[in-house]
Each structure stands twice: as C-alpha cells, then as structure tokens.
Amino acid sequence: MSSFGTKKKGNTMTSLHQIIKHIGPLDEGAMKAARARQDTLTKPLGSLGTLEALSVKLAGITGKPLPRIKDKVIVTIAGDHGVVEQGVSLYPQEVTAQMVYNFLAGGAGINVLGRLVGARIIVVDAGVKAELGHREGLISRRIAAGTADMTKGPAMSRDQAIAAIEIGISTLENELQRGVDIVGTGDMGIGNTTPSSAICAVVTGQPVAQVTGRGTGVGDEQLALKAQVIQRAIEVNKPESHDALDILSKVGGFEIGGIAGVILASAAHHIPVVIDGFISGAGALIATGLSPLVREYIIPAHLSVEPGHRAMMNYLKAKPLLDLDLRLGEGTGACLGMFLVEAAARTLSEMATFDEAGVSKAEED
Amino acid sequence: MSSFGTKKKGNTMTSLHQIIKHIGPLDEGAMKAARARQDTLTKPLGSLGTLEALSVKLAGITGKPLPRIKDKVIVTIAGDHGVVEQGVSLYPQEVTAQMVYNFLAGGAGINVLGRLVGARIIVVDAGVKAELGHREGLISRRIAAGTADMTKGPAMSRDQAIAAIEIGISTLENELQRGVDIVGTGDMGIGNTTPSSAICAVVTGQPVAQVTGRGTGVGDEQLALKAQVIQRAIEVNKPESHDALDILSKVGGFEIGGIAGVILASAAHHIPVVIDGFISGAGALIATGLSPLVREYIIPAHLSVEPGHRAMMNYLKAKPLLDLDLRLGEGTGACLGMFLVEAAARTLSEMATFDEAGVSKAEED
Numbered sequence: 157m158s159s160f161g162t163k164k165k166g167n168t169m170t171s172l173h174q175i176i177k178h179i180g181p182l183d184e185g186a187m188k189a190a191r192a193r194q195d196t197l198t199k200p201l202g203s204l205g206t207l208e209a210l211s212v213k214l215a216g217i218t219g220k221p222l223p224r225i226k227d228k229v230i231v232t233i234a235g236d237h238g239v240v241e242q243g244v245s246l247y248p249q250e251v252t253a254q255m256v257y258n259f260l261a262g263g264a265g266i267n268v269l270g271r272l273v274g275a276r277i278i279v280v281d282a283g284v285k286a287e288l289g290h291r292e293g294l295i296s297r298r299i300a301a302g303t304a305d306m307t308k309g310p311a312m313s314r315d316q317a318i319a320a321i322e323i324g325i326s327t328l329e330n331e332l333q334r335g336v337d338i339v340g341t342g343d344m345g346i347g348n349t350t351p352s353s354a355i356c357a358v359v360t361g362q363p364v365a366q367v368t369g370r371g372t373g374v375g376d377e378q379l380a381l382k383a384q385v386i387q388r389a390i391e392v393n394k395p396e397s398h399d400a401l402d403i404l405s406k407v408g409g410f411e412i413g414g415i416a417g418v419i420l421a422s423a424a425h426h427i428p429v430v431i432d433g434f435i436s437g438a439g440a441l442i443a444t445g446l447s448p449l450v451r452e453y454i455i456p457a458h459l460s461v462e463p464g465h466r467a468m469m470n471y472l473k474a475k476p477l478l479d480l481d482l483r484l485g486e487g488t489g490a491c492l493g494m495f496l497v498e499a500a501a502r503t504l505s506e507m508a509t510f511d512e513a514g515v516s517k518a519e520e521d
Numbered sequence: 522m523s524s525f526g527t528k529k530k531g532n533t534m535t536s537l538h539q540i541i542k543h544i545g546p547l548d549e550g551a552m553k554a555a556r557a558r559q560d561t562l563t564k565p566l567g568s569l570g571t572l573e574a575l576s577v578k579l580a581g582i583t584g585k586p587l588p589r590i591k592d593k594v595i596v597t598i599a600g601d602h603g604v605v606e607q608g609v610s611l612y613p614q615e616v617t618a619q620m621v622y623n624f625l626a627g628g629a630g631i632n633v634l635g636r637l638v639g640a641r642i643i644v645v646d647a648g649v650k651a652e653l654g655h656r657e658g659l660i661s662r663r664i665a666a667g668t669a670d671m672t673k674g675p676a677m678s679r680d681q682a683i684a685a686i687e688i689g690i691s692t693l694e695n696e697l698q699r700g701v702d703i704v705g706t707g708d709m710g711i712g713n714t715t716p717s718s719a720i721c722a723v724v725t726g727q728p729v730a731q732v733t734g735r736g737t738g739v740g741d742e743q744l745a746l747k748a749q750v751i752q753r754a755i756e757v758n759k760p761e762s763h764d765a766l767d768i769l770s771k772v773g774g775f776e777i778g779g780i781a782g783v784i785l786a787s788a789a790h791h792i793p794v795v796i797d798g799f800i801s802g803a804g805a806l807i808a809t810g811l812s813p814l815v816r817e818y819i820i821p822a823h824l825s826v827e828p829g830h831r832a833m834m835n836y837l838k839a840k841p842l843l844d845l846d847l848r849l850g851e852g853t854g855a856c857l858g859m860f861l862v863e864a865a866a867r868t869l870s871e872m873a874t875f876d877e878a879g880v881s882k883a884e885e886d
Contacts, residue, residue, distance in 0.1 A: 197630075198620065198623050198628060198629055198630075199629075199630055199849050200611070200612070200736075200737035200738050200848070200849065201738055202738070203737070203738075203847065203848045203849040204630065204847060204849055204853070205826065205845050205846025205847045205848065206845040206846050206847075207845060207847070246565070246883045246884055247565070247881065247882075247883050247884065248881050248884060250881060251880060251881050254878065254879060254880040254881060255563065255880060257878070257879070258563055258873060258878040258880060261873070261878065263563060263872060263873025263877065263878050264563055264564075264872065264873065264878075265562075265563075265564055265569065265868055265872055267871075268867050268868050268871045268872055269864060269867070269868065271867075271871075272860075272863065272864055272867055371565075372565035372568070372883065373565050373566055373567070373568075373883065461570065477845070478843070479844070480570050480571040480572060480842070480861075481570025481571050482568065482569060482570045482571075482572070483565070483568045483570065484564050484565065484568040484569055488569070491864075492860075492861065492864060495637075495857075495860050496845075496857065498637065499634060499637055499856075499857060502633050502634070502636075502637055503630055503633050503634065506632075506633045506636075507628060507629065507630055507633055508623060508626070508628025508629065512628065513619065513620075513622070513623040513626065513628050513629075514619060514622070515616060515619040515620060515623060516612065516613050516615060516616050516619060517612075518611045518612050518737065518738065
C-alpha cells in the first residue's frame, strides 16, 4: 500500500487538501472482471445476492479483480462534547475517559468483536475532557479538552475542524505500513449523538425532531430537551449546509471529524471503509460533503436504532448490510460488517468455477 | 455433550420417537442469569440489540448462563427429486451429484464460508439420483435414487420419511463426540424449492402461487408451470396439514426430512441450530410439526429471496438475522448467521462489567 503523503505538517503526513485531490472514481475494469468471475462460479447466477454486489464494489475500490481482506483495522476515536452541560445524555461525561481505559484493557464490546474478526483496534484521543496521560496503545492527538458548548457558539474553530479530520487521515496513514486491507470506523464520546443529529439535520434537511433519538437511552422528557438543544445550536450557529467544514466546526465533534478523515484517507488509498452507526454516519456526511466521490468507498455496516440514521443512509444512497437494533458505537457494528465484506471477498476468490469443478451450467443462459 | 441414544436401529442410534420425547422448554434460569449479566456489561442497557436477545436465547437453549460457541458444524444434506421431470428447474439433475463432489473438493460456497467461520462441513447423501460411490468425507445414507414424482403420487413412503428424518438425527449424534456447540443446516438438491414451496403452502395455508419462487432463476413461464406442478402435487396427494410425516412423505424430499432430523436432534441435545434459507425452512416446518417446542431452538440465519420464506418465518414467529438477498442454499446463509451467534455469545462472556472496568453507570437506572 503506497502512501502519497510527503509533507510533514504537525503530526499529519498528508493534508486534507492533498487527500481530497487523490480521491477518484471506482475502477471500472476491476469491477467488470469481478462481475464476470462471479458468473463463472459454481452457484446459480446472482444467488449470493448482496455478497456478490459487495465483491464487485470491493474490486472497484481496491482496483483488484480479486480483492483480498486480510489486515483489518478498526479506528476508534474518542472526544468529549461541551453540549453535555445542557443535560442531553444519561451518562456522566467521565465515562468517555473510563471507556477509553476499557478499550485499552480489552474489556469493551469493540475489543471482543475485534478479536472475533481478527481486527486490530486503534484507539485515538482526539479531545477527551479528562487528561488521559500516556497509556500503552493510546494514540494521543488531543485538540482540546472537549468541544465548546455548541448552544453558545461554535463547537470548535475551523482550524480545529481541519485538525480533527487530519487526525483521522494521519492515523490511517500511520497504519498503512503494518498493512490495511479494510478499515472500520468507531467512536466514543458521551453526548455525541447530539452533534450527530445536528449534522444530520443540517445536511439532509430533515427536521431536528425527526432525526433526534434516545442515544444511550434517555427518557421522553430528556429526548424533548435534546431536540430543543440541537435546534438552539443550529439557530445560534447557522451552519452553511453546503460547507462541510462549517458544519463540523459549528455543530460537530472532534471524533466525528476524525472519522471523516479516516473515511477520506481510506478512499484516497483505495481501501474499503466500513462505517459503524450513527456517529460514523455523521462523519460520512462530513466526508462526502468534502469529496462526493468518497461515497462509493463507504460500506455502511448496519442500520442504527437512532432515527436519524435512516435519513443519513438515504442521503448517502446506501443500504446498510445489517439491521440488528444496535446502538453501541465504538466500531462494534463495523466489526460485524467487516465479516460480511470478508465473506464477499472470499467467495469471489475461493469458490470453484463451473469448469474447474466439472459442474453443468443452467439449461438457459 | 451427552447422547441419550442407546438402541441401535439400522444406522440410527436414536429413533425419531425417542428424540421428540427429549425436547423440552428452554432453561429459564440460565436465561435469567444471562439477561442479568447483560445489564452489568460496559455498554448502555440494551445497546447490543439483537445480539443481546440472541445471547439470552443461547443460554436458554444450552442451559448455560455463559454459553460458549467453539465447535461449529454445518450438516449439508443432498437428495434428488422425481418432480424435476416436470421441468421445474433450470439446472439438469446431475448437478446435484456434481455439487456434492464440489463440496467434497472444497470448492463450493459452503466450503469457503465454512472455512471463514471455522465450521466443519458434514456432507450427507440422503438420496441423490446418481450413485456417488465411496468418496472420502461423504456420509452415504441413501434412501433411494431420488424421490418419486410427486405429481403422480407420494414423493416417498411414510417409512422413508421417518428414515430421512433419522438420517439427520444420527448424523448430528455421530458428531457429538467430536464436539458440537452449534449446528447449521444446509441442502443440495436440484428442484428442491418445489417440494419446499409445497410444504410451505400446506403448513402455512398460503396460496401456492404466493409461496412459489424462481429457485435457481427460472423465467416467468417456467415459474407459472412450477406453481401448477406444486398445485397438482397437493391435489393428487392431499397431504394432511396437521401430520408432518404425511406432508414430508407426500410432497417433501429426503434432504428436507434430514434437515428436520438435524433440527430435532439439536433441540433434544440442547444445541442451538442455525437454519439456512428456504429448504431449511421447509425442514423446520416439518420439525415443528413433529414437536412444537423445537421452535425455540431454531435460529433463522437469513431471509431468502424465495417469496415463501417470509410466510415460513411468520409461521415460526421468527425474525431472520440477515437479509442479504441470498438464495444459494448449501448452508451458506447458516455460516453467516453462525458468526452472529458467536458474536452474541462472545460479547456476553467476554465483555467487562461496569465494576470490573471502573466505569460509571447511567445517572438514571
């Protein structure tokens, strides 16, 4: 896997600007070859359904007629949110840091599912409120001790928004030398369904109330408050719906920017990127706002319980692979989706053809 | 895993009669313990959705509060169908035998996905038309060289129907000593969507036309013919909708009976059984007709493209885990579902609790 990043700028090898320039369309030739091979494999035409379509998409993303999925990486990015002061979440803010420690100790859902699919989990601090200190396995790229309260002004500056995205870019690029055949995105940040719903409302144009959900499980009263808080943040900041950096800076989060960066860098490096649920969906909206071509590189893992997620998927013209009522985040759904992507790649590569197996074809062709 | 089969009867250790006697309800105590543990794990309550429900069901099936999924088995049963003479399939009948050879050589979809999830594939000949001979890895339990043409009389005798089910029972029981934590069902048999649709229509009461689909991919004209053939088979044989053995013998297939046997034996031995698509669904209808309790032990892997599959799932009050437009059979969908079952078991067992990880709980409980 080649890295075209050369300019060293802060901790970032490749700038957002450079990455966007390197994102192109899918490789039509590889897709055609994959499609042709599918039709020679020992099964009724099209009988592997979504797996076949996925295998063709993988060929287009990687530029390889027989894509291989071996080295798997989940990038889980953590950040805190000033808007939590408005009482939008069920959990205290210190849980963000506690869960990061849980990730590092291997006890969280993402660790269990990462082990199951054989993915390495990269944990990044993009701006947790508590000082996490030096911990083995933690990539510390703190922008600030959480975002500012977006009901009182922008969550972050435009420069911070770019820095957040570049955290995702450099994290992905730093992994390239260890091998990356597929990437999954993950998040941790108490309160982060609130900025995600705000981004969803601004980008998709759906009413705030329709794209605001219960997050970790708030009751009816807190849900109503949460929608009001999001509405106020949008009114106070007036994000420009066609300027992804404006949206990210005004009503976003550091981990959401980081996820957008992972997605953009994956597309630029021709690596399929499996996105998790609602927070990763917000990152995907930011990424596609910066480069519409990136949409083709995204593989949505599952449909989240959060009501805004369906609006995101419709906007991205994407059909998630799974629908399991998940709402945990961390990249857990991405791990499950990654398994299906590997199943798609493996069936394409490893199944025998009719000729190889000496199996008769259909009587009508 | 204990086997209660003692009486040796033909090749079958345990008779259908004995197996049915040993099927009981799920273990409520184990389910309660699993549910309680889920609520102590470091995630928002209920946030793993279907995986949590699945983990509780696994506890109920196995009787273990912390079920483990290690040894995985797919039983793929092959059989031919006399009704193919009526022109219901796109592929020539010899493909059944050719695909069995493909399974044994490791080149089919089921082999690829079995390797991916680490399941061993058990291939059984329950009545393929061609003589397959002695082949390494093939379990030969031939009842006949295919069923009779069900448009002219019963597909098989009632004794043959029992024998078909007992093939599934003994195959599963023979695997117990090698270790079986989970079973998946699979099928191979050119033309076998035809008897499956017939079983579906008789058991669910849905009109034949609504539960008849394109199978391996027939066109409109052949589809209409297929529905007529199924209708005629039902009219000629008049299967009794409350007598599963009558249905299996009159409009079933050897592999469908075998799958019913695998399901019944799994339930009797407290082993979760992941069923594949439409053909396995027909087997599940036969199995639940013989023992309604068996329904709780069944985990449907995916919703097939075959239109009758939804009617089957509704009848079984079951929601399949996946919806990937699959229609390959062999047990391929069961492999994918098995992965999700393992994910459910692993998250229940391996995730840290709030106390263990020192993570704060929600502010409202």
